[in-house]
Amino acid sequence: MTSHLMEARGATIRFGGLTAVDNVDMYVDVGEIVALIGPNGAGKTTYFNMLTGIYKPTEGDILFNGASIVGKAPHVIARQGISRTFQNIRLFPALSAIENVMIGRHMRTKTGALGALFKTPPARKEEQQIQADAEKWLAFVGLSGVANELASSLPYGAQRRLEIARALATEPQLICLDEPAAGMNPQETAELNLLVGRIRDAGVTVFLIEHDMKVVMEIAERIYVLDFGKLIAQGTPREVQNNPAVIEAYLGLGADALMAKHLDEGGDDA
């Protein structure tokens, strides 16, 4: 099966003696909303970092549209159609909201520096197009009113949505959202759920990391659960919710049981 949009085969990354992600098989199909969950330190963000080229897997392969992306530079992977947001917001603080989104359009445009400097007609036309696209994505996340405000001056929830707009502006096939609901109030979280649905409806496959189980259960169609770098469960929200391994990972075991589980290298049921 190479028809998956994204597929990891035995993806492993070690930092010195620590195996942060251990032999993970995972796939995401076009049009899905897939969640990656797990306790703190489970390796979720590390997995995203491998997927977007920040880290190179020590072992295993990650395929995107059937071709390996292992070892490619982050900007090359971004151009191939994977975009992301960050757990700790990483907007360009001294650029306005709309400029942040325009940066996302950067790689999809052609004009060179000279064309832009001398305002040749094609450059001017493209600039208008970039502006229009950026406004479209700002409107998509509901930030039209603050286009010219500095990113750093926006409220927290708005910054999160701006990051999503910036990621969408790169025209990704797959958008990776790293804890999009972190720090949001219930109202904002509800809006976010709607937004994620609309992203998928716009034709972008969504892969998200989330701590908030309520969010995950509501919007994800399939869930992968990582714990100590290992994939301990996968399936629909209902299946995962009732999986004993997941309950253990989240609620904990006694110390003895935990130790025994650790020593046991045999694969858990999925």
Added chain:
Amino acid sequence: MDIFIQQLVNGITLGGMYALIALGYTLVYGILLMINFAHAEMFMVGAYVGLFSLKFFSDPEWGAATLGLEGMQQFFTGSIFGLIIMFAIVFIFSGIVTGLLGMLIERVAYRPLRNAPRLAPLISAIGVSIFLQNAVLLWVDSRAIAFPNVFPVVNFGYGINSLKIFIVVTSIILLIGLDTLVSKTKMGKAMRATSQDRGAAQLMGININKVIAATFFIGPALGAVAGIFHGMYYGAVIFNMGFFPGIKAFTAAVLGGIGNLRGAMLGGFMLGIIESMTAGFISTGYKDVVAFAILIIVLIFRPGGLLGESVVEKV
């Protein structure tokens, strides 16, 4: 009053050169948080390339004439029109050569150290600086070389002449051009994004190696223009000519707020004017003392420089 106007003109002329060089420091610092100590040598190399290309086009004893191209030289030096074209070619050629040298230096001496501790590229930059000075000393000339005197200098009184006007106007055009490039164009946005968050910029599909290479082209190219101005203004070039203007321009960049383009421009002009005024009204010997005293005072009250971000700790 005469002296005041005269020194103001001198100060603005000098300031234009400082501003052009200062931009190179501030651009690189903004993106890599590194002081490119080899930048003063870009200024020097630019002046040499300018000198030789100017000689090639205008010196009947040298260059084009010996290749049987006297006609071309006559065209270039014979009319105002020819002169304009010649200077345009000289400046652009020197800018491109020096810009390419800047990119080469980045590739060879800085890129391999990008993830090294911050002191490493700094030392590497000092090494490049020493290397370039000595390369010119050994392979070109250890003595000063006179700059071809082809620019028609017309005096307008009050110390104003056509050369100073030319320097100031060209500097201002370039400063505005760069400001537009950085604030309006796609490459400029990519540069600002890279300077604010390199990792996030990469994940937005920006090839940061390209952005950094462009930075290392633009800075030295502007430095080269300043170098030619310097040669034309003082009438000679020498292998260590970059040292003082380099230090001054670096000071200008810090004064304006390092990493801030408009700050570097402001700092450059301020420093040039302060120096000239001190030289005119107090004593030439004190010009550097006053200039650096002002730098220290500014930094005490505004550690980030005049236009730099005032550092306020968020609690």
